[in-house]
Amino acid sequence: MPEFEAPKKMRAALPSEIGMPHCVWNCSQAGALVAWVLQGDSPALGKALSSDKIVEPCCAPLIPGMEGIKRAAxxxxxxxxxxxxxxxxxxxxxxxxxxxxxxxxxxxxxxFKEGNLKALANIKHLDHIGARLISGNWI
Structure with missing residues (x-):
C-alpha cells in the first residue's frame, strides 16, 4: 500500500457509462473470481483478477508507476x-x-523507483470457507 491517496480523482476517472462487451467481460470475471477462490486455484484467480476492462484502465494511469508495479509483481x-x-x-x-x-x-x-512513493507490503491469506459465524451472540 503506497503513501498515495486520490479517491476523488479515481472516482472521477471512471466512465459514466459502460459498454456491453466490457460489462459482460467484467461480470464473467467476477464469477470466475468467486469460483477460483472457492477452488483454491491461484493461477486462474490471478488471471481473472488481472483482466479488468473497466476500472483499472481508467485508474491505473493516475497511480504513479502502476504499470511498472504490475510488471514487477x-x-x-x-x-x-x-x-x-x-x-x-x-x-x-x-x-x-x-x-x-x-x-x-x-x-x-x-x-519507489517507478512512482517515487513509499509503500508497505502485507501478505494475507484467502479464506476459502466463506461467510460463517465464528463466535458471538446474536442480538
Whole structure:
C-alpha cells in the first residue's frame, strides 16, 4: 500500500457509462473470481483478477508507476496483480508466503523507483470457507 491517496480523482476517472462487451467481460470475471477462490486455484484467480476492462484502465494511469508495479509483481512470479481501492493498494495473487514476501518487496521497490512513493507490503491469506459465524451472540 503506497503513501498515495486520490479517491476523488479515481472516482472521477471512471466512465459514466459502460459498454456491453466490457460489462459482460467484467461480470464473467467476477464469477470466475468467486469460483477460483472457492477452488483454491491461484493461477486462474490471478488471471481473472488481472483482466479488468473497466476500472483499472481508467485508474491505473493516475497511480504513479502502476504499470511498472504490475510488471514487477508479475515478473517476480505473481499470478496476477491489479489495483484495489482508491488509496490505492496493488493486490497480487500468490500461493506461497515466502514467494509473496519477495513479490511484496519487488512491488515496494517498484512503487519507489517507478512512482517515487513509499509503500508497505502485507501478505494475507484467502479464506476459502466463506461467510460463517465464528463466535458471538446474536442480538
Amino acid at each position: 508479475l515478473g517476480a512470479g505473481a499470478f496476477g496483480c491489479t489495483i484495489s481501492g482508491a488509496r490505492p493498494t496493488a493486490v497480487a495473487v500468490i500461493d506461497d508466503e515466502r514467494k509473496g514476501m519477495e513479490i511484496g518487496e519487488c512491488k515496494v521497490e517498484a512503487f
